[in-house]
Amino acid sequence: MITLNVNGESKSLDIPREVPLLWVLREELGLTGTKYGCGMALCGACTVHVEGEAVRSCVVPVGEVEGKSIVTIEAIGRHGLHPVQTAWMEQNVPQCGYCQSGQIMSAVALLRHKPAPTDDDIDAVMSANLCRCGMYPRIRRAIHVAAARIGEGEGKR
Amino acid sequence: MSTEPTRRDILRIAAVAAGGIAVGLFLPGCHGPDARTAARADKSGEFAPNAWVTVTSDNRIVFWLDRVEMGQGTMTSHATILAEELEVDPRKVQVEFAPANRAYDNPDGEIGFQLTGGSTSVKTSWDPLRAAGATARDMLRGAAAETWGVPIEQCAANDGMVTHAPTGRHATYGELARAAGHQPVPDVRLKTPDQFRWIGKPLVRFDARRKVDGSGTYGIDVKLPGLLTAVVLRPPALRASARRFDASAAKAQPGVVDVFEVPSGVAVVATSYWRAAAAARLVKVEWDGGKLAGVGSKAIAKQYRERVLLPGKVVRKIGDLEQGFSVGGRAIEAIYEAPFLAHATMEPQNFTAHVTDDRCELWGPTQSAALAQQEAWRITGLPRERILMHTTLIGGGFGRRLQQDYVAEAVHVSRHLKRPVKVVWSREDDMRHDFYRPLSVHHLKGALDAHGNVAAWRHRIVAQSMGVWAAGDWAPAVLPNAMAGAVGTMLSHTVGTLLADNIFPDPTSLQGAAEFEYAMPNLRVEYQPLEPGVPAGAWRSVGNSQNAFVVESFLDELARSAGVDPYHLRRRLLANVPRELATLDLAARAAGWSTPPPKGIGRGIAHWKCFGTPCSLVCDASVEGKVVRMRRIVAAVDCGQVINPDLVKAQIESAIVFGLSAALKQRITIEDGRVVEGNFHEFPLLRMHETPPIEVHLVPSHEKPTGVGEVGVPPAAPALANAVFAATGRRIRVLPIEHALAEAT
Numbered sequence: 001m002i003t004l005n006v007n008g009e010s011k012s013l014d015i016p017r018e019v020p021l022l023w024v025l026r027e028e029l030g031l032t033g034t035k036y037g038c039g040m041a042l043c044g045a046c047t048v049h050v051e052g053e054a055v056r057s058c059v060v061p062v063g064e065v066e067g068k069s070i071v072t073i074e075a076i077g078r079h080g081l082h083p084v085q086t087a088w089m090e091q092n093v094p095q096c097g098y099c100q101s102g103q104i105m106s107a108v109a110l111l112r113h114k115p116a117p118t119d120d121d122i123d124a125v126m127s128a129n130l131c132r133c134g135m136y137p138r139i140r141r142a143i144h145v146a147a148a149r150i151g152e153g154e155g156k157r
Numbered sequence: 158m159s160t161e162p163t164r165r166d167i168l169r170i171a172a173v174a175a176g177g178i179a180v181g182l183f184l185p186g187c188h189g190p191d192a193r194t195a196a197r198a199d200k201s202g203e204f205a206p207n208a209w210v211t212v213t214s215d216n217r218i219v220f221w222l223d224r225v226e227m228g229q230g231t232m233t234s235h236a237t238i239l240a241e242e243l244e245v246d247p248r249k250v251q252v253e254f255a256p257a258n259r260a261y262d263n264p265d266g267e268i269g270f271q272l273t274g275g276s277t278s279v280k281t282s283w284d285p286l287r288a289a290g291a292t293a294r295d296m297l298r299g300a301a302a303e304t305w306g307v308p309i310e311q312c313a314a315n316d317g318m319v320t321h322a323p324t325g326r327h328a329t330y331g332e333l334a335r336a337a338g339h340q341p342v343p344d345v346r347l348k349t350p351d352q353f354r355w356i357g358k359p360l361v362r363f364d365a366r367r368k369v370d371g372s373g374t375y376g377i378d379v380k381l382p383g384l385l386t387a388v389v390l391r392p393p394a395l396r397a398s399a400r401r402f403d404a405s406a407a408k409a410q411p412g413v414v415d416v417f418e419v420p421s422g423v424a425v426v427a428t429s430y431w432r433a434a435a436a437a438r439l440v441k442v443e444w445d446g447g448k449l450a451g452v453g454s455k456a457i458a459k460q461y462r463e464r465v466l467l468p469g470k471v472v473r474k475i476g477d478l479e480q481g482f483s484v485g486g487r488a489i490e491a492i493y494e495a496p497f498l499a500h501a502t503m504e505p506q507n508f509t510a511h512v513t514d515d516r517c518e519l520w521g522p523t524q525s526a527a528l529a530q531q532e533a534w535r536i537t538g539l540p541r542e543r544i545l546m547h548t549t550l551i552g553g554g555f556g557r558r559l560q561q562d563y564v565a566e567a568v569h570v571s572r573h574l575k576r577p578v579k580v581v582w583s584r585e586d587d588m589r590h591d592f593y594r595p596l597s598v599h600h601l602k603g604a605l606d607a608h609g610n611v612a613a614w615r616h617r618i619v620a621q622s623m624g625v626w627a628a629g630d631w632a633p634a635v636l637p638n639a640m641a642g643a644v645g646t647m648l649s650h651t652v653g654t655l656l657a658d659n660i661f662p663d664p665t666s667l668q669g670a671a672e673f674e675y676a677m678p679n680l681r682v683e684y685q686p687l688e689p690g691v692p693a694g695a696w697r698s699v700g701n702s703q704n705a706f707v708v709e710s711f712l713d714e715l716a717r718s719a720g721v722d723p724y725h726l727r728r729r730l731l732a733n734v735p736r737e738l739a740t741l742d743l744a745a746r747a748a749g750w751s752t753p754p755p756k757g758i759g760r761g762i763a764h765w766k767c768f769g770t771p772c773s774l775v776c777d778a779s780v781e782g783k784v785v786r787m788r789r790i791v792a793a794v795d796c797g798q799v800i801n802p803d804l805v806k807a808q809i810e811s812a813i814v815f816g817l818s819a820a821l822k823q824r825i826t827i828e829d830g831r832v833v834e835g836n837f838h839e840f841p842l843l844r845m846h847e848t849p850p851i852e853v854h855l856v857p858s859h860e861k862p863t864g865v866g867e868v869g870v871p872p873a874a875p876a877l878a879n880a881v882f883a884a885t886g887r888r889i890r891v892l893p894i895e896h897a898l899a900e901a902t
Contacts, residue, residue, distance in 0.1 A: 019435075032371075035503075036505070036581075037505075038836055038837055039584055081369070088369045089362075090361060092803050094365055096227050096504070096551060097369075098502075104369060123845050130503070130842050133503075133553065134813070135810070135814075136814070
C-alpha cells in the first residue's frame, strides 16, 4: 500500500511503486486535469506540485512521492480561481487548452518563488512547457498580469 | 433565403427521418408552422426550430455546435453569431457539441459532409447561423404577439426576453418556447453591422474556464463505467503487420483483460493505461518489414529531384512562357524542397468505443463526427442511427483528426470484447504513425523585365497527392448515407485513380501555387504526383504550407537578384487586387518597412492568401553562428467581418508559431519504412524563449467573414527564410532552416 497526500486528502492505494504519478492521478484518483503529452518530461503537460515545486508527473514514480504534499490543477482554483487562472482567461491564453493545466501549474510555482518575475525569469521556467498552439507571448503576458494582482494582495496563498 | 427547399434539404429530411435522432431542421422559406417543431413543443415544451437552437421551458438556450472545438474558437465564434441574431447574451448560451447528423453537413461547396477543416467553420456557418438565430427570434416574437394579441412589430426581442413596450408586458424565451413552436417559419431580416452588439467584440472565450481549471473533458479524459484501456503495439515500420506474437507473460499480469491482433497491431487491453502499457512491454511480437521496406525520405527526395527536371502536367497557364523569358531579363532558377511533417497534436490520438450486438457508441476527438460514424458503420455494419457519436474537446487537430484510423482501432478492440474500451496512443505511436504532410520538390524559373515586373514564371511541383489518401473516406461521405456502400467504394476508387494518375490534378498539392493573384503575364505551373506510399494527410493549411514557402522565397530571389525591393515587387504584382494589396501595405507600414532594421538583423516579407484570407508577414531575424534568433513578427490579415478580434489574433499568432516551428526545426525522416523521430526531442516545437513578439493587425471590414485557423502558417516559413537571407546572404531552399544551416560548411 502507498499512502498519498493529494490536494490535502490522504489516499491509500495498492499499486506498484514504479507507476508514474501521472497515471495514478489520472486513473486511480480520477484527476484528469493533469495531462499526458510525452512521457519523457519534455512537454510539461503533466506538471503538478510536489511540496510546492513543479514536477513532471509522467517521470516521477509514485513511490518517490509517498507522504509528500501533491497538488494538482483541480485544487488550484478550488476556493475561487487563482489570479493566474483569471489572467489566463482574460488574456485568452488557452486555445486547444490541452497543455494549460501544466502551464498554469508551472506559472503558479514560478510566482511563488519569484513574485515579480522578469521576462527572462519567466522564460527560464516556462520554456519547459510546450504549447502546440504557440500561445507563449500570451502566457508571458498573463503571468505578468497575475504577478501584478498578487502583488496587490489578491489571492495570496 | 431561397423560397424552395433545395434538393439537399430534401435529402437531409430523409436522412434525419431515417436516423430518428431528435434534431430539428432548418427549412428555408417554409412558410407554415413546421409539424415536427410543433409536435416537439407540445411534447416537451421545447422550442427547436432548427438544428442549431433549442429553447427549453426552463429558459435554457442551447446551441448545438456542429463544428468541433480544437482551439480555433468555434464554441465562442459560432455561439456569438447565433446569439447576435437571437438577441441573447452569447455568454449565457449553453454550447453543446452536436451529434453526427446529415443536418450538419458542411454547407461549403468543397466539403459535403460534417467536417471541421479547411478554415471553413466561420465562413460557412455565418449565413446559416444568423438565419437560424433570426428565425428563432422572430418565432419567439410571433408567439408573444399572438399570446398578447398585439402586433408583432411592437414586440421587441432583447437579452433573451420579448417585451411589448406599450403595455409593459414581457416574457422570457423559455416562457414563450411552447407557443413559438407553433409559429409559422418567417422570412427574416438580418442585422446590419452597425446593429451588432456582440459580433466584433473581444469576448473571453467561452471554453476558457474549463481549460484553466482542469475540468474540460478531452477524448483522453473520457470516463465510463467499466471502461477498459487499450495500448496497441505497433510495428516499427509504417504499413507493416505482426507475423506472430507471444502474449503469455503479458496476459498473466494483474489487470490485463486480453491481448489480441487488430489491423494496426497487437492490442493489449487492461483495466488502466499504466497496466496496459506495462503489460505491453512483455509481449513479444515479430513484425514483417511492411509495404515500405527499403523506403527512405532521402531516396524519395532524390527521386523527386530527378523528376522535377522533367515537364509535368500543366495545371495553370497564362500567356506565353517562352515569349516571357525571351523579353525578360536574366532568368534565374532554383530547386526547393519541403520535408514530411508530423502534426504532433498535444493530445495524442485516442478514442473510446462501446460496441455491442445492436449498438455502437463513440467518444473522442475527431474533426469529423460524420467520418467517425462512417468508419464505425464500415466495421460493424450497424445502421447509422445506432452509431452515436459524442464529440469531446480536442487537444489540437491541425488536420490529423480528419483521419479516422484511431477511431477504427477503438471500434475493432471494443467489438472484439463487446465492452467499452479507450485506445490511448503514446507520443511515439502518435509521431511514428501519422498521416504526414507530404514531402515535395519544386523547380522554379523566373525572370523580371526592365521595369522590375515578373516577365515569366514557371513552377514545377512534384509532390505526393494527399487526396489519394483521403478519397477512401471522403468520397463516400459526400453521398447520401444509403449510397455510401457499394457506390461509395466505387466513387472512392474512381477519385483515387483520377488523382493518382493526374487526370484530375490534386488541388491540395497545388493550393496557392496554382491560383495566386499576382499579376504575371506569362506563367505556367506544372504538377507530377508521385506516390511513395507514405501515409499522407492534411497538415494545417495543407498544400499552402509548402507552396507559400517556395513561391514567396523564389519571388524574394527574383527581387534580390535584380536589386528590386521585395515589398515593392509584391505591391506591383497585387496592384489590381485591392484587399490583398491593403493587407500587404498594412503589414509593411506596421513593421516600419521603409526604416531599415538595425545592423545584423535581416528583414523578410511574405504574403499569401489561404482559404480566401490574405495574410502578410514581416519577420526580423538575426543569425549568430548557426543559431537563428527571431526578433519580431508583424502580421496583417483581412478576414472580412471579424466575430471576435482577440480570438482572430490568437489564431494568427498560433499559426505563425506553428509555421515557424516547422520552418526552423521540424522534419520527419523515414529510413527503411520507419519514422525516425518519436518524441519532442527529435521533432521540436518552438519554446517560449525562442518565440518572438508577434503583432497582429486586422484590416477593418464588413465583408463576409473568411477563415483564420490556418492562414498564418503559409507566410511564416518564407518570411523567416527571407529574413535569414537578408541577414546572411544565405538562401534557404531546403527546410528546416536549422538543418540547412547546420549542414552548411
